[in-house]
Amino acid sequence: MKNLAEVLSANTYPGRGIVLGKNEAGTHAVIAYFIMGRSVNSRNRVFVPDGDGIRTKAFDESKLTDPSLVIYAPVRVLGENTVVTNGDQTDTIWDALASGGDFASALRTRCFEPDGPNWTPRISGLVRVADGNALYKLSILKAGDAEGSFCNRFFYEYPDCPAGVGRLIHTYRCDGAPIPSFEGEPQAVALSGSIDEFTDATWQGLNAENKVSLFVRYIDLATGAFETRIVNKNK
Numbered sequence: 001m002k003n004l005a006e007v008l009s010a011n012t013y014p015g016r017g018i019v020l021g022k023n024e025a026g027t028h029a030v031i032a033y034f035i036m037g038r039s040v041n042s043r044n045r046v047f048v049p050d051g052d053g054i055r056t057k058a059f060d061e062s063k064l065t066d067p068s069l070v071i072y073a074p075v076r077v078l079g080e081n082t083v084v085t086n087g088d089q090t091d092t093i094w095d096a097l098a099s100g101g102d103f104a105s106a107l108r109t110r111c112f113e114p115d116g117p118n119w120t121p122r123i124s125g126l127v128r129v130a131d132g133n134a135l136y137k138l139s140i141l142k143a144g145d146a147e148g149s150f151c152n153r154f155f156y157e158y159p160d161c162p163a164g165v166g167r168l169i170h171t172y173r174c175d176g177a178p179i180p181s182f183e184g185e186p187q188a189v190a191l192s193g194s195i196d197e198f199t200d201a202t203w204q205g206l207n208a209e210n211k212v213s214l215f216v217r218y219i220d221l222a223t224g225a226f227e228t229r230i231v232n233k234n235k
Contacts, residue, residue, distance in 0.1 A: 004032075004168065004189040005205030012207045013038070013175035014182075016086040018125045020136045020158075021166025021191050023198075028218040029127050029134040030166060030191055032202055033074050033084050036210040041065050046232040047213040052077035054215055059234035069113055069120075075215060080224065082217070085124040086171060087113065093124060103137050104155050111151040112143050117178040119143035121171050129219050135159055138169050142181045156186055166191045199229040 004019060019032040035056070037043040044063045047054045053075035058064040064071075072088045083093045089110045096106035103126045113120040121142040128135045136158040144150040158167065167186040172179045193201060199216045206214070214231040 001165070001188055001190050003201075004166065004191060005201040007168065007187065007189055008202065008205035009207075011174055013172055013179070013210055015120070015171035015179070016123065017168060017170035018084055018086070018123055018138065019166045019168050019189070019191075019202075020084075020125050020127055020138065020161070021189075022134065022161040022163050023218060024164040024192050026163035027222070028220055029129055029136075030198070031075075031082060031084055031125070031127055031215075031217040031219070032166075032198075033086075033215045034202070034206060035074075035086070035212045036206065037212045038210060041070055043212055044234070045070060045212055046234050047074070047215055047230045049228075049230070053082075054230065056213075059232075069115060075217075080128050080130045082127045082129075082219070083124070084126075084215075085122065086120075087122050089122050089124055093126065104139070107139050107141060107155075108153060110141060112141050112148065114148075116148050117146065119148040119181070120179075121181050123169050123171055123182075125169075127219065129221060129224055132221050133160060134219070134221060136161060136167065138167060138186050140169060140182060164191055165189070195227050195229055199231060203231050 016035045021030045045056050048057045055073045075084045076094045093106045124139045126137040138156045144152045168189045169186040195218045216229045219226040
């Protein structure tokens with residue numbers, strides 16, 4: 001099993017990615033979310049705090065052309081639940097949980113992004129920390145054919161993660177034209193270091209030209225308290 005930074009450094013364009021897992025000591029749930037970009041519109045973004053979560057914001061408002069797929073809240077918190085996604089389906093999941101619904105049912109109302117011919121997948125994660133343990137869920141919604149005529153929905157649930165292990169899912173398999181979607185199950189990766197060491201290694205592992213922003217959160221399994229780090233290429 002490769003270290004997360006090693007996996008990322010071998011891929012120039014994984015797109016947007018979610019990592020869910022547990023730190024080496026087994027004391028904290030780990031969440032990471034990164035965004036990358038090739039266009040001016042995609043690269044013109046930063047993460048900013050928004051309550052207990054974050055939102056994307058245009059770094060230079062004068063360069064923002066189409067906010068529909070680039071401006072959203074990637075991370076929102078509802079009680080014991082932390083939702084992380086690559087689009088406005090964060091709100092769909094949060095609203096469902098708030099009204100007594102669930103992760104999978106909420107995402108069955110959504111589809112991949114309408115950006116043919118790429119048909120960027122919607123990736124989503126949920127971490128629920130309770131009673132000293134964490135439940136992890138991941139999903140990807142992706143086009144079933146090159147025309148984007150139907151949506152395939154995949155769901156993965158992990159009742160626990162071994163210490164030092166995470167699951168990585170990202171939107172694209174690699175760079176291309178059109179960009180090929182992620183394939184297979186979320187990849188098991190090794191997680192190591194303190195929150196600052198992990199954040200630095202993950203940021204350094206992302207392609208220097210294409211990386212845009214990184215969010216990392218460590219949640220104490222015993223107390224639910226959390227620490228957050230945000231790194232933005234645009235400063």
